[in-house]
Amino acid sequence: MTPLQGRWRRCALALAAALPLPASAGFFIPRDVTMFMFSASPDSQMADIAHGVRADLALSAGQSRYRSDDRRIDRHYTTLQGNWLVHRDYGADGITNLYLFGGPLLARSSEFVGAGAGSGDDTRAGLHGGFWADHETRRIYGRLSTHIYLAGGRSQTVTTAQGLWAPYAADYEDIATWLGLQLERRSGLTDATQVTPLLRLFQRRWWVDVGVSVNREHRGDAFVNLMLLF
Amino acid sequence: MKTGTYQSIAAALLLALATGLAQAATTIRMQVDGLVCAFCGSAIEKKLRSHAATDDVLVSLEHKVVALSLKDGQDIADDTLRSQITDAGYQVKKIERVSQSLDSLRAELKGKAHGGR
Numbered sequence: 120m121t122p123l124q125g126r127w128r129r130c131a132l133a134l135a136a137a138l139p140l141p142a143s144a145g146f147f148i149p150r151d152v153t154m155f156m157f158s159a160s161p162d163s164q165m166a167d168i169a170h171g172v173r174a175d176l177a178l179s180a181g182q183s184r185y186r187s188d189d190r191r192i193d194r195h196y197t198t199l200q201g202n203w204l205v206h207r208d209y210g211a212d213g214i215t216n217l218y219l220f221g222g223p224l225l226a227r228s229s230e231f232v233g234a235g236a237g238s239g240d241d242t243r244a245g246l247h248g249g250f251w252a253d254h255e256t257r258r259i260y261g262r263l264s265t266h267i268y269l270a271g272g273r274s275q276t277v278t279t280a281q282g283l284w285a286p287y288a289a290d291y292e293d294i295a296t297w298l299g300l301q302l303e304r305r306s307g308l309t310d311a312t313q314v315t316p317l318l319r320l321f322q323r324r325w326w327v328d329v330g331v332s333v334n335r336e337h338r339g340d341a342f343v344n345l346m347l348l349f
Numbered sequence: 350m351k352t353g354t355y356q357s358i359a360a361a362l363l364l365a366l367a368t369g370l371a372q373a374a375t376t377i378r379m380q381v382d383g384l385v386c387a388f389c390g391s392a393i394e395k396k397l398r399s400h401a402a403t404d405d406v407l408v409s410l411e412h413k414v415v416a417l418s419l420k421d422g423q424d425i426a427d428d429t430l431r432s433q434i435t436d437a438g439y440q441v442k443k444i445e446r447v448s449q450s451l452d453s454l455r456a457e458l459k460g461k462a463h464g465g466r
Binding site for chain 2: 147149150151152171174204207209212213214255256257288289290291292293295321322323324325326346348
């Protein structure tokens with residue numbers, strides 16, 4: 120099997136194993152709307168289902184998995200999460216949002232075996248949370264978010280910055296096309312920074328991001344992010 | 350000759366009926382702040398379509414307009430509309446009822462979008 124086949128096989132296996140998974144961020148979900156989100160790359164997979172319970176609050180549940188750079192350590196998180204829209208600014212041509220999110224988690228990893236109470240157990244309870252800020256017009260999108268996981272005396276942080284540009288201002292009936300760059304810094308489990316050009320397509324109730332990392336450490340790592348609204 | 354007269358009268362009645370229906374049809378047109386993304390805005394369509402009085406819904410990101418046509422003889426209170434748009438995450442700036450059909454409004458907005466830039 121070639122490395123590429125192996126990578127695709129792992130992605131497919133992760134996809135199959137990921138259902139149902141949780142949300143990693145405070146993406147806005149309107150009241151009475153349900154969103155399913157799934158993302159996968161060779162060293163992380165995440166799935167989440169969220170429901171808007173108020174105009175400014177959504178609750179979600181999901182699961183995520185991160186793998187260390189040397190591929191020796193996996194961490195699986197099962198999370199419950201509240202997404203709170205703290206502030207939304209309505210400008211003339213766009214909106215700016217600030218979200219806080221967080222909740223309890225269960226972390227499972229071989230690192231926990233032999234450490235502290237319940238030393239034969241590989242699962243620890245913990246907390247996770249963070250913030251998400253974004254600004255969006257019909258042609259420009261920018262986002263900065265941080266997600267921190269704390270469990271079993273270990274912490275992990277995922278910080279993401281995105282900048283995207285739309286070559287045309289899509290209207291409601293159109294398929295929107297966005298091009299941009301994502302920088303993602305992970306610490307606590309890996310010390311990797313992934314630089315990923317990405318393509319975003321969405322229309323009404325579906326959303327797809329695809330990208331391939333271009334930095335040397337993760338060159339060739341592909342990721343896909345899917346979202347569906349119900 | 351007599352048959353022709355009846356046909357003319359019937360045609361006139363049908364025309365009058367159709368005109369009356371067209372005038373009775375109400376379209377609610379709303380100016381909404383924050384509409385930049387179809388994915389996020391689709392919640393507005395879902396909420397408005399869930400109302401029993403709604404016949405059809407139009408969303409224009411270009412013009413920040415959300416409009417809906419009502420079923421015959423039915424209406425939705427402004428407060429309900431404001432609440433549904435707010436729940437979807439947006440702000441209503443203006444609500445007006447117009448006699449223009451939703452199809453006509455759709456054509457007008459598309460014309461502005463294509464010719465106005």
